[in-house]
Amino acid sequence: MCTLEKRGNIFFLTLTGDDEHRLNPKLIDQIRSALRQVRAESTRGTALVTKGEGRFFSNGFDLAWAQAVGESSSRQRLGHMVNLFKPLIADLISLPMPTIAAVSGHAAAAGLMLALSHDYVLMRRDKGVLYMSELDIGLPFPEYFMTLMRSKISSPIARRNVVLKAAKVKADEAVKMGMIDSAHDSAEETVEAAMRLAEQLIGRKWDGEIYADIRKASFPELCEVLGLMDKVKAPSKL
Template structure:
């Protein structure tokens, strides 16, 4: 087992699996700093057999960092949207299978990030999937809407998530096809199950280029929205 720090996240090798963990007890709000750290960590996974994204604390991610947006000049707001758009492009173009270990609440852009993986496992006893935009009066950005169109194909499930603001616990998320499994126990059990699933996928020995191209073809609306934004170096945080 090898590990290293990438600032706001850690990077660890567990066998063939590249495990990225957002660190700390906070809400893991997606600001330019965290997004740049995640992009760097994803880029470092090239030699692995599969990737898992997890988080410490009660949140997987509570969405965009609205406090950062309020403090930043309007001209810099695009750095946050652009950072997530680029991260999703990196994940779709990645030549290894990806698994989200949804260890806690995943809301708004954080929910979209979880759903953008090839597979998602969720803690059974705690945590919700929640698209909060309808409740707080915020429009969807185009690529987040594309995640939902491609990854939540059932029209009723998508409606309840985006137009009713349903807060979906793990068992119901499995029933609606939002995640693949509900895992009993604590966050470490969810991570262990996600790593085991990633190991199982890595053991298939798939051609990496084929994996990436099939993924792009399987979720074409999302790929069309993000394809011109990833695959480059993660930018530094813009100065306020």
């Protein structure tokens, strides 16, 4: 499932265990609960690092859970997960602090969306890929998935390869495509780099609410789809 701990001014949200960290209603609820705690305990100069244990950052929605009730009900369960996951993305986009995803394993489908919802994405280069599997398994993209990718993957060619080629993108290639910020040689080095970046960011002691307002203003299309537009405030006090 997941755990939350705070070291100094850095919150660490960890997807625990050696499984695929599939996003089912229980895990989504746990992550949202952790983010509510992060929001409640946030102060000037804090940051969030999200990481996963084992070979996976997250392998997307829990399709086995969706299919456990038969074909007719599995679509309803999948739609339920899609609806539950959307406000989790909104939680991250509106969180009043810098956010960093330390992708130390595979990040696929909704798992990749979870990573891209952070301000910064760091990834290990020795293992793991970024992969949108929907085309391969015959599922359409939810609207907010596409909007998130348009907001976070600026290159049309990179987006084409991700969504219309179902490319499995390794870390160094993802850096070149502008999908992630940096690649590192191991899971440990990825997390360490995320910690160093977090320390740099919290040292600026930014006002978290202003930071969140500027982030939301940077992605107006995404915020509109997520229902955050009415919560965007003008950051300028001039």
